[in-house]
Amino acid sequence: MMNLLNITLLGNRLTGSIPMEIANISTLVQLELTTNQMSGNLPPELGNLTQIRTLRLSSNNFTGELPLTLAKLTTLQDLQISNNQFSGKIPDFIQNWTNINSLIIQGSGLSGPIPSEISLLRNITDLRISDLNGFEYAPLPQLKNMPLLKNLILRNCNINGKLHDYLATMTTLKHLDLSFNKLSGTISSTYADMNGVKYIFLTGNLLSGPVPAWRKNVDVDLSYNNFNISQGSQICQNEKVNLFSTLWARNDIGTVSCLSFQCPKPSYSLHINCGGKQTTVNRTSYDGDSDSSGPARFHVSPTGNWAFSTTGIFIDGDQLGETYSPQNIATLTMVDAELYMNARVSPISLTYYGFCLENGSYSVTLHFAEIMFTDDQTYASLGRRVFDIYLQGKQMQKEFNIAEEAGGVGKKVIKRYKDVVVTSNTLEIRLYWAGKGTQALPNRSVYGPLISAISVESDSAHGSSISAGVVVGIVVAATIVIILVFGILWWKGCFGKKNSLSRELNSLNLQTGLFTLRQIKAATNNFDISNKIGEGGFGPVYKGCLPNETLIAVKQLSSKSKQGNREFLNEIGMISALQHPYLVKLYGCGVEGDQLLLVYEYLENNSxxxxxxxxxxxxxxxxxxxxxxxxxxxxxxxxxxxxxxxxxxxxxxxxxxxxxxxxxxxxxxxxxxxxxxxxxxxxxxxxxxxxxxxxxxxxxxxxxxxxxxxxxxxxxxxxxxxxxxxxxxxxxxxxxxxxxxxxxxxxxxxxxxxxxxxxxxxxxxxxxxxxxxxxxxxxxxxxxxxxxxxxxxxxxxxxxxxxxxxxxxxxxxxxxxxxxxxxxxxxxxxxxxxxxxxxxxxxxxxxxxxxxxxSSSSALNLYPIHSDSSYWEKRK
Missing domain, CATH: 1.10.510.10 (Transferase(Phosphotransferase) domain 1)
Structure with missing residues (x-):
């Protein structure tokens, strides 16, 4: 052990504190403990690891102040302590880490301001500090002596004062993010001439004056500032510059504005299927929101009555165009699954605006489901998404965790807020990532606020001309009909049978989805004979297609089968616990009356x-x-x-x-x-x-x-x-x-x-x-x-x-x-x-x-050859 160089325990669900005995490994070069459940103070003995180069402790629950002994780690090159519960300020002794290349302190619990001694870290290439606690402000530290700097992220760090011109002369800089601070004054035109920079994010400051004519290959976010922009301005033609300002929502429309539409009449509701297509659920029509989006975007819906704004970039992501409107990877079990097939996600801030709403009080319903993490006890299941929820600028919930509140991934959680007051005909729904949660699970850059759907309804009744007498008559008639229907169903014994099956299903603790007969009929075109692909031991097998265009194979179990419900429930109970790349995936099952159904993935190339x-x-x-x-x-x-x-x-x-x-x-x-x-x-x-x-x-x-x-x-x-x-x-x-x-x-x-x-x-x-x-x-x-x-x-x-x-x-x-x-x-x-x-x-x-x-059902019967296989397409 005395010659040990690396300890890597990434994502192992470790608990407890770091043992002080680890300092006895004097040869240790790397200590990787990211994404565990460790807690307690960091032991002062860590300062004895004088050969350490990499120290990664992010996404744990460490507390207390950083020990003074860490000042002795002069060989340190990579320090990552994000997403913890530390206290105290960022220590001055960071000046001793003169060999450091990467310093990442995001959502760590530490307080600002950033010490001026940070200017001595001349070898640094990646500097990320965000979401510092406290209310003490200080000017931007002197950073001009960092000639290798590529990523500079000092977001929400209590920085005030001017935006220094020298930053625009740093030729190695690729990513500049000084969002959500108190920077004031104007932006020098030299920023528009920066060579090599890809992203400039200055969101949420107090900047004003003219906007530089940015090059079109740079993503720029200047939203939430005080710029004066007139309609028709040339800067409005650059789609890569986000200029939307909350001033719209503050009765100051004349100061914004690249937008140029007028509301024909006020509305009293708004429904959006975030990241997905137009759909109707429970007779409510949800607008589609399938724009591919991207970093620093402001997108107005075709109807003009709502828009969204994204802030930030997934800095470690590889497929940027596919990151912002993900599709589900979990099995969805809710009845209204259409609202949760897709979602809208953003790295830092995601804001939806409802325009043209009549002023007054509203009920706002936000739909969430975690569809990017897994729940299978693998490394990918360790992901934690944490963000804050704001309505009309007021924080409604801090550190909201979708999966935690829903009781797992692929399950919905609905947040309802009443008495939300709309003024200036505009509603603002903002979701903000404050550096908490994981950032690399199941893949890199899977974090940030995520939302599935939005429903907004006025608390006041409008447009109704039906008299009270008519309403009472309708209610009475409907009640009589419902009683009759329920009586007939009860007489036929439907309720007891369904409840019995439901109890058996619930006792299995299934890890798959429960489909309704209506959903499966829609997928198979009402079990159309043209979709029949075989006859198994239990009954016929049909090919189907889900609303998200996923092909499925539906095994319709025969009601004459001797096995009946017992073997059916045994089969799905077991399969639901077994998920592996080399096992056929069971998407879910359906039990309705005497209909027993299994829904599998469809395999193109047969057996x-x-x-x-x-x-x-x-x-x-x-x-x-x-x-x-x-x-x-x-x-x-x-x-x-x-x-x-x-x-x-x-x-x-x-x-x-x-x-x-x-x-x-x-x-x-x-x-x-x-x-x-x-x-x-x-x-x-x-x-x-x-x-x-x-x-x-x-x-x-x-x-x-x-x-x-x-x-x-x-x-x-x-x-x-x-x-x-x-x-x-x-x-x-x-x-x-x-x-x-x-x-x-x-x-x-x-x-x-x-x-x-x-x-x-x-x-x-x-x-x-x-x-x-x-x-x-x-x-x-x-x-x-x-x-x-x-x-x-x-x-x-x-x-x-x-x-x-x-x-x-x-x-x-x-x-x-x-x-x-x-x-x-x-x-x-x-x-x-x-x-x-x-x-x-x-x-x-x-x-x-x-x-x-x-009970057997051959794959020969389940999957006969069909011409939609990609192999057969190539053979033609």
Whole structure:
């Protein structure tokens, strides 16, 4: 330990404080503790790490003042302490860190002003300080002696005074952000001539006077200032300059203004689907808001009665054009999901303005759902989005966390505010990021305020001419109708059945969405016959399309199924807990009356069985690298089921038809209807045998003994099919015994001719070493003795070359018949010479998939070939 250089524990949910003993590692160069749940004061002993270069403590709950001993860290090059609960001021001893390149202190809890000693950090390239506490103001520090500075962010740092001209002469500067301070005076015209700068953000200051003629390749935000701009000014033509001012909302319209529309008449409501398309929910029409936006933008709606303004830039983001109106990655379970499919997000400040509203009192409803984080206990689930909410300039909530208040990601939370007074016909809704929360989860630059929808309604009644008597009559009539309807439904027993199902569903704690029958009917065009893509063991399967254009496969479970609700609920309860890149994703389910529905992702390239040995017109030419990728992917999916998920799951029916291929030919294991949860202390099952002959492990097929090694055996068979390109079981005549690919592989192993097993269609264009590894792993997996089969995690390591494949050990208790071997030699030789008809070589498992238990649903039935696959488009 005394020679340890790096400690990196990023995003590990660590709690407690930093142990003082860490200072004993005198050789330590890097300490990375970002995005954990650590707390307490920083130990003074950290000052003994005199070799430290990188110290990252952001996104924790550290408290107290920075210890004076940190002044001894003169080798420090990178310090990041954002999003904590520190107290006190930024210490003067930062002047000792003369080697520092990156200093990031955002939302740390520290107070201003910024010490003047910061001017001694001449090697710095990235300086970010924001959202300091306290009310003590000071002028902008002297920064002219920082010749390497690229990013200068001093936002909300209690800075007053003039905007220095020398900043415009710093040739290395790319990003200048001095927003939300008290800078006053004018902006020198030299700022318009800065070379190399990409972003200039001076939002929320007291700047005035003329606006420089900025170059059009620079994003500039001058909103919330006191500039005098007349309509028709040339600066108004530059779409990259945000000039909107809150002066509009303060009865001073004449001082703004690039805007030039007039309100035809006052309105009493406003509804916006933020970041999404126009939609109607509960008979309320929401305006679409699908502008791609970008940094420092002011966008007016086509109707002219509302607008939004974004402030800032995701400084570490890579795909700027796609960052500001994200689509959901979580499964949405709410009834009005249309409002939460998309959202509007901004790095710093996101402000919506409602124009043309009649002055008076309003109820403002803000809709939120966290759609950019996950909830699967992975690294991406550690993200925390925290921001403040303002209405008409008044802070309504500080440090609002969507997922925390909603009880998880993909769940909605609605904030309602009454008695919001509108003056000057304008409503201002502002969301502000104050440096709290994470900034790099699940990807870099996923932070900042996010909102899904806005609904504004006047508290006063307008436009109603219906008399009180008519209103009373309508209410009475409606009440009578409702009572009659409820009485009929109760008499038919609908309520009890639905409540029973609901209770069963709630008890499962599903991690998927609940779809209504109406939503699924809309997606499948009311289960139109043209969308029917197969007939599974439970019932028909339909292709559908959700409102966000996501393709789905809907399995409509037959009401005549013997399994009924019990197996249905067991299936979705288990699948909802299993999410992995190599498992088919379950989007959700629907239970309504006798309708039992499963909604899966739709996989474009059908099953592995079709691709390898289906009808010739539907086969896909899989090169060796693709086959090897598929093999590894299946192994990783099974390793997850057996060892990595919190549930121990045995699939029980691994075969080529239950492996689907996406548009990039990545494998996904399907059909968990046969899966069985196995308790650690009980591996022998008493339920019926479920699986497909030719793939089932001997101990399971003959004795019903089930462990995860049964899946290992089935994987071995599938791996042989991937190498050979043919199905496992070859039917001959009714009188003759079937031939099995595994027997042929074992025969070739004894002869030392395993390369003959490789699909002739590959020619010589394949990696012989990789092929031998896959074959030997397959033979190891198909050992008759289950204890001699490897775990799936070991299989993954062998396939990826991290461990050596051990020698295959055959079970000596059974001696194979030489006569049978001779028949197999002749038969496979004929096949390789194309002397056997297609009907003879059709594999039993790919045509009938063996004896189907009633709960089974083959991927062959679930995903027949369709021309919308990207592969088939390329083949045309």
């Amino acid at each position: 592995l069985a079709r691709a390898l040995f289906g009808p010739e017109e539907h086969q896909i030419k899989l090169d060796w690298s693709t086959r090897q990728k598929i093999c590894v992917g299946i192994a990783k999916g099974l390793a997850f089921l057996h060892e990595e998920s919190r549930l121990k799951v045995v699939h029980r029916d691994i075969k080529a038809t239950n492996v689907l291929l996406d548009k990039d030919l990545n494998p996904k294991i399907s059909d968990f209807g046969l899966a069985k949860l196995v308790e650690e202390d009980n591996t022998h099952i008493s339920t019926r045998i479920a699986g497909t002959y030719g793939y089932m492990a001997p101990e399971y097929a003959m004795r019903g003994y089930l462990t995860d090694k049964a899946d290992v055996y089935s994987f071995g068979i599938v791996a042989l099919e991937i190498v050979n390109g043919r199905g496992n079981t070859i039917s001959r005549s009714n009188e003759e015994e079937a031939l099995y690919l595994l027997d042929w592989a074992q025969l070739l192993k004894e002869r030392g001719d395993l390369m003959e097993l490789v699909d002739r269609r590959l020619g010589s264009d394949f990696n012989k070493k990789e092929a031998m590894v896959v074959i030997n792993v397959a033979l190891l997996c198909t050992n008759d003795t289950s204890n001699l089969r490897p775990s799936m995690s070991s299989v993954v390591n062998m396939l990826e070359g991290r461990i050596v494949v051990p020698e295959f050990v055959s079970d000596s208790s059974e001696v194979m018949d030489e006569n049978k071997f001779e028949v197999m030699r002749q038969y496979y030789s004929q096949m390789e010479g194309n002397k056997v008809s297609k009907s003879q070589t059709q594999s039993r498992s790919s045509s009938t998939d063996g004896p189907w238990p009633a």
